Amino acid sequence: MAAAAVLRKNGTALRLRRGLVSVIGLLVFWEIGRRLHFPFLSAVPAPTEVIGSLDKIVGNSKFWNDWISSFSRVLSGFALAQLIGIPVGLLMAMSRTLRYLWFPPLEILRPIPPLAWVPTSIIFWPTTELSIIFVIFLGAFFTVVLNVLGGARAIDERLIRAARSFGSKPRDIFWRIVLPATLPSIITGMAVGMGVTWEVVVAAEMIAGKSGLGYFTWASYVGGNYPQIIIGMASIGIAGYVSSGAIRFLGKHATPWQQRI
Amino acid sequence: MATIETSSPDRTARIAGTSAWALMLFRLRLWLSQSSPYLGFVGVASLLLAWYLLTEFFNVPRFNKLPGPVAVWREFTSRSPTFGISIYTPDYYMHIFWSIWRVLQAFFWATILGVPLGLFMGWKRTFRDYTFPVLEIVRPIPVLAWVPVAILIFAGIASREAPVIFLAFLATFFATVLNTMLGVESIDDVYFRAARCLGSKPRHIFFRIVLPGALPFIFTGLQIGVGVGWFSLVAAEMISGEYGLGFLIWDSYVLSQFPVIIIAMLTLGVVGYGFSAIIRIIGATLMRWADRSAI
Amino acid sequence: MTTVAASGAISIRNVSKIYDPGGANVLAVDNCTVDIAPGEFCVIVGPSGCGKTTLLNAIAGFHDITSGQIELDGKPICMPDFTAEPGADRIVVFQNGALFPWSTVLNNVTYGPVVQETSSSSEAKEKAQTLLAELGLSGIGDRYPNELSSGMRRRVEIARALINDPKVLLLDEPFRAMDALTKGVAQEFLLQAYDRVRKTVFFITHDLEEAIFLADRVLVMTTRPGRIKQTLHVDFGRPRNYKIRSSSQYLALKSQIFEAVREEAIRAFEAGERELA
Numbered sequence: 001m002a003a004a005a006v007l008r009k010n011g012t013a014l015r016l017r018r019g020l021v022s023v024i025g026l027l028v029f030w031e032i033g034r035r036l037h038f039p040f041l042s043a044v045p046a047p048t049e050v051i052g053s054l055d056k057i058v059g060n061s062k063f064w065n066d067w068i069s070s071f072s073r074v075l076s077g078f079a080l081a082q083l084i085g086i087p088v089g090l091l092m093a094m095s096r097t098l099r100y101l102w103f104p105p106l107e108i109l110r111p112i113p114p115l116a117w118v119p120t121s122i123i124f125w126p127t128t129e130l131s132i133i134f135v136i137f138l139g140a141f142f143t144v145v146l147n148v149l150g151g152a153r154a155i156d157e158r159l160i161r162a163a164r165s166f167g168s169k170p171r172d173i174f175w176r177i178v179l180p181a182t183l184p185s186i187i188t189g190m191a192v193g194m195g196v197t198w199e200v201v202v203a204a205e206m207i208a209g210k211s212g213l214g215y216f217t218w219a220s221y222v223g224g225n226y227p228q229i230i231i232g233m234a235s236i237g238i239a240g241y242v243s244s245g246a247i248r249f250l251g252k253h254a255t256p257w258q259q260r261i
Numbered sequence: 262m263a264t265i266e267t268s269s270p271d272r273t274a275r276i277a278g279t280s281a282w283a284l285m286l287f288r289l290r291l292w293l294s295q296s297s298p299y300l301g302f303v304g305v306a307s308l309l310l311a312w313y314l315l316t317e318f319f320n321v322p323r324f325n326k327l328p329g330p331v332a333v334w335r336e337f338t339s340r341s342p343t344f345g346i347s348i349y350t351p352d353y354y355m356h357i358f359w360s361i362w363r364v365l366q367a368f369f370w371a372t373i374l375g376v377p378l379g380l381f382m383g384w385k386r387t388f389r390d391y392t393f394p395v396l397e398i399v400r401p402i403p404v405l406a407w408v409p410v411a412i413l414i415f416a417g418i419a420s421r422e423a424p425v426i427f428l429a430f431l432a433t434f435f436a437t438v439l440n441t442m443l444g445v446e447s448i449d450d451v452y453f454r455a456a457r458c459l460g461s462k463p464r465h466i467f468f469r470i471v472l473p474g475a476l477p478f479i480f481t482g483l484q485i486g487v488g489v490g491w492f493s494l495v496a497a498e499m500i501s502g503e504y505g506l507g508f509l510i511w512d513s514y515v516l517s518q519f520p521v522i523i524i525a526m527l528t529l530g531v532v533g534y535g536f537s538a539i540i541r542i543i544g545a546t547l548m549r550w551a552d553r554s555a556i
Numbered sequence: 557m558t559t560v561a562a563s564g565a566i567s568i569r570n571v572s573k574i575y576d577p578g579g580a581n582v583l584a585v586d587n588c589t590v591d592i593a594p595g596e597f598c599v600i601v602g603p604s605g606c607g608k609t610t611l612l613n614a615i616a617g618f619h620d621i622t623s624g625q626i627e628l629d630g631k632p633i634c635m636p637d638f639t640a641e642p643g644a645d646r647i648v649v650f651q652n653g654a655l656f657p658w659s660t661v662l663n664n665v666t667y668g669p670v671v672q673e674t675s676s677s678s679e680a681k682e683k684a685q686t687l688l689a690e691l692g693l694s695g696i697g698d699r700y701p702n703e704l705s706s707g708m709r710r711r712v713e714i715a716r717a718l719i720n721d722p723k724v725l726l727l728d729e730p731f732r733a734m735d736a737l738t739k740g741v742a743q744e745f746l747l748q749a750y751d752r753v754r755k756t757v758f759f760i761t762h763d764l765e766e767a768i769f770l771a772d773r774v775l776v777m778t779t780r781p782g783r784i785k786q787t788l789h790v791d792f793g794r795p796r797n798y799k800i801r802s803s804s805q806y807l808a809l810k811s812q813i814f815e816a817v818r819e820e821a822i823r824a825f826e827a828g829e830r831e832l833a
Contacts, residue, residue: 018387019394026395043413100300105308111533113492115499116507116526119514123326195401203405203496207511214406221409229409237402244401454618455654457642459668459720469667473658548658549700 045227050234053227063216070201070212070239073129077136078190078197085141086186089148094178099149106145114139114200118207132204139200140193147192151185152178184258187251191244198240213239328519336520344518346509346525357528359504360494363422364536367429367490368483375437375486376479382438383445384471396438404432404493408500421503428497433490440482444475480544484537491533506532563629564723564756566592566615571624571634573610584610586781587624592756594629599759599771601817603824607782608760612726615758617642628723644668646724647717651732653709655701661688661712662697668720680719687719688712691749707738711745718749724756731766743769744798751795764817768809769801776816779824786816 031048033041057063092099114135121131155178163177205214217232252258292298309330315321317329336342339349346353382389411424448470456470498507506525513521573585585607592598600608613619614634615626626634633640642648647668655664665688666680675683688694693711701709710730717725727746731739743766750757761767767774768790776786788809792800800806 015390018390022391022395023398039418040414043416044410097296097300100297101304103304104301105304107534108305108308108530110530111488111491111537112526112530113495113533115492115496116510116529118499119510119522120327120526122514123519124323126323199403199405199492202403203500206405206408206500207496217406217409221412226409226413229413233402233406233410236406237398240403241401449654451650451652451654452656454616454642454648455650455656456667456671458616458644458647459716460644460672462671465671469659469671470656473656476658 045230049227050230053231057228057231066211066213066216073132073136074197074201077133078140078194080137081140081144081193082190085144086148089145090152093149093152110142115203118204122208128208132209135204136197136200139196143193143196144189147185147189148182152182155181183255191247194244194247195240202236328523333520333523337524344521346521356504356506356509360506363426364429364490364494367426367433368487370430371433371437371486375434376441379438379441380445380471380475383442400435404428405496407431425497425502429490429494432493433486436486436489437482440478441475444478445471447478448474476548484540487536487540495529562594564594565629566724566756567627569625571626572622574622583781586783588784590775590784594756595754597750597757597770597772599761599767600775600777601761601764601767602777603779603821605824606777606779608777609728612728612758612760616646616648616726644672644720645722646726647720647722648726648728649713649717649730651729653713655709655713657701661699664712665716665719684719687715691715706734707742710742714749718753722755724758727759729760747796764810764813768806774813776813779820788813
């Protein structure tokens with residue numbers, strides 16, 4: 001049918017339009033709510049106020065330094081978590097002994113929220129920076145290990161059998177079967193881990209930091225500069241989204257054989 | 262672990278022609294005959310040992326500032342603890358209660374609001390087209406970045422509890438909505454067709470296909486939701502709370518009551534784990550029909 | 557015990573279907589015309605991707621058609637700008653089974669009557685138990701589908717359809733995923749059920765032996781775009797016995813159909829067809 005065909009061709013356009021309508025509608029509702037003093041909304045600075053503060057902020061170099069601070073912490077902690085977590089996960093997947101040995105202690109430590117480690121971390125590490133990075137590391141580490149372990153253990157046994165029937169040595173099996181097959185899980189673990197990382201960084205900066213986007217948001221609140229809070233929140237959201245997006249993008253290229261939903 | 266075990270002992274036992282109790286005993290014996298429990302024990306023991314050696318025995322620099330297992334244990338089991346928190350003090354249980362109570366409230370609201378929303382978003386394309394973009398824009402903002410806004414919103418209107426619960430609610434809500442929506446989308450189209458053939462009206466499709474079909478994912482979402490809710494709650498308590506385990510951690514740090522920090526941390530771990538386990542069990546009972554492990 | 561059905565005549569007239577996935581106009585079905593008498597067991601054979609499922613989906617009401625008309629007992633159910641809602645007058649039994657995994661066997665079978673509100677819950681349960689017993693499936697009412705073998709699941713699904721007294725039964729390669737032994741038993745089961753109720757059956761398969769064993773009439777479809785290439789009448793009486801599979805009449809029919817289908821199969825193989833819908 002002609003109508004159905006047209007609709008299908010413009011499917012994405014239609015979805016985009018609908019999405020735009022709802023977002024703009026929400027912004028308008030927010031603005032009105034603030035102006036007309038709706039019960040909960042009236043306390044939140046309106047979109048127009050936020051945009052008004054924007055040019056003051058964007059010109060301020062300290063704001064961009066906060067971006068750099070947060071990003072550098074995120075990257076350090078995240079990279080560390082991957083460097084240690086991926087090998088640990090792979091080792092646990094391949095060696096039953098190590099798995100039985102390490103899994104219980106990990107399962108005991110994992111439910112402790114990373115932020116609960118902040119005071120211990122501060123006591124232990126000489127600088128605030130290191131203590132924040134450590135907490136970030138913890139947050140991402142467990143995610144990584146779990147995803148890698150899960151992915152490696154889920155490899156179809158038949159693939160490994162096929163490789164062995166070709167006369168592969170354990171080294172070959174690892175590099176040519178296990179690693180590529182686990183790669184999608186590693187990427188997923190990274191993307192999720194990145195999300196966790198930003199959650200932790202923001203909170204850690206609010207609690208114990210003196211720079212960074214989390215600190216910026218909190219300081220804006222304490223200093224009574226409310227529109228800046230929204231700018232801070234939006235910045236963090238964008239930063240997190242861009243980071244996760246970058247990982248997924250790199251991931252897609254690293255695993256061209258995967259068809260994503 | 263992030264799996265839902267859905268072959269209940271009842272079902273397996275019935276098929277095997279024995280009783281659930283005998284089956285569990287058998288599994289216990291089997292487990293004990295393998296190396297796994299003993300290695301696990303060694304793993305945990307070595308962790309404790311390392312902790313002890315580094316902090317109290319060898320007095321390794323940096324580590325010696327941290328409270329060791331002996332100090333923590335002594336404090337935890339003393340009848341009149343130096344810092345006021347042990348298994349004998351009612352304050353300890355009060356903090357636990359407050360944290361749990363808040364999480365339950367957050368969880369309740371997130372489920373009541375999140376599951377129906379997720380179900381509709383998964384079921385009706387039009388509804389999803391309008392609601393999903395808004396969700397996807399708000400979702401990347403870390404829950405804890407909402408702390409100042411949460412405080413502002415509820416200032417003067419609700420109790421001081423509201424912002425803390427709100428933050429836990431947000432985290433759980435997003436996880437619930439997303440997983441529920443994915444759950445509906447995971448339902449094979451064939452079931453919808455079969456239902457239509459048999460003369461279903463929309464309300465039948467919703468309650469008899471969409472809801473039961475999405476249930477495994479809903480429970481995964483609830484498990485995840487409780488986890489992130491717990492995580493956000495603790496952080497919120499640390500930033501701006503009174504009572505609660507998160508508050509206890511921060512307060513003890515500020516007052517230099519270090520063993521209490523560890524007590525609170527471990528309690529957090531245990532309670533958090535307990536929550537997930539309870540949800541997992543409820544899920545497994547409700548979904549005896551499923552024979553899969555969903556992550 | 558053979559009652560001739562009074563309704564369930566399907567008339568397919570000049571039906572064509574053009575798919576437009578990604579802008580490529582794919583002619584799936586090309587000008588098919590078939591008249592199926594009430595109570596007739598009609599089987600369509602053809603290679604994968606030839607459009608037979610498209611035809612079934614059109615009759616069922618899941619798809620529209622680009623041109624032509626499909627009527628059920630004189631009433632149009634599918635036309636270019638109108639497709640009747642899928643309903644309990646023409647129920648589909650799906651390829652990989654569609655028993656609701658979250659419901660017990662009994663709840664599955666009673667689904668139709670309960671949802672259409674044609675009987676109360678307890679009446680429906682009684683009817684279901686009786687039907688299941690008649691079909692040799694008693695005692696499994698409280699089981700869940702994943703506790704049953706594939707053969708039993710398919711039979712339960714047929715029961716779920718039959719309890720609604722549909723005019724037409726549409727079966728989309730229902731036994732495809734079964735091993736040969738189970739398949740044979742399932743086919744005999746289907747014939748027994750058919751002998752009881754004599755509904756119009758529209759059956760799709762790629763298995764030639766199955767087609768001859770079950771059908772009153774076999775239609776051979778070409779590879780995409782699908783056209784009705786040949787019609788064969790199968791004149792074994794009913795009820796049918798599995799022994800007819802070794803009769804000379806059967807073998808003659810088989811070689812007849814085989815020649816017709818083989819060309820299409822090779823063409824499909826070389827084109828790398830896949831089922832569109």
